[in-house]
Amino acid sequence: MAPGRIRKAKFGAAVTASRIISLAEVVQMPGFTDLSPEHMWEVANAPLNLQWLSREAHWHKRGRSAAYLAGLDPGWQAQQIELENRVRQQLRDIVAALAAVDAGAQRD
Numbered sequence: 001m002a003p004g005r006i007r008k009a010k011f012g013a014a015v016t017a018s019r020i021i022s023l024a025e026v027v028q029m030p031g032f033t034d035l036s037p038e039h040m041w042e043v044a045n046a047p048l049n050l051q052w053l054s055r056e057a058h059w060h061k062r063g064r065s066a067a068y069l070a071g072l073d074p075g076w077q078a079q080q081i082e083l084e085n086r087v088r089q090q091l092r093d094i095v096a097a098l099a100a101v102d103a104g105a106q107r108d
Contacts, residue, residue, distance in 0.1 A: 018053040018061065020087045029092055031099040039098040046094065049087055 019026075026032065026044055035043065053061070061069065066080035 014054060015052045016055050017050045018057075020049050020051055020084055021091060022064070025088075026091060029095050031095045034099045034102065035095065036098075036102050036105075039102060043091060043095055043098065046091065048090060051083070 023044060026049070027040075032040065032043065065084055066072065066077050067084075069077070072080075
């Protein structure tokens with residue numbers, strides 16, 4: 001198979017929705033545990049943290065950063081690292097904003 005080609009998967013779709021920032025990292029973000037359960041769910045399942053990857057790429061990534069994977073196209077790897085950094089900051093900003101909302105709701 002040529003690099004970069006996505007072939008039909010044996011048991012279904014050729015691509016899968018994959019988290020850009022692992023769930024393990026999301027739940028360890030500062031302020032995450034201070035969120036209401038509803039806000040925790042919203043952050044953990046935020047669409048901005050999803051991307052389509054081939055099943056093979058998703059399997060190889062296994063929740064790790066693209067920075068730690070070997071044998072990747074350097075251009076794609078750099079784009080993935082940039083995407084991870086941008087999404088990580090967006091998620092942190094969302095957690096901080098929701099934590100402020102939840103803290104205000106608790107005072108009322």
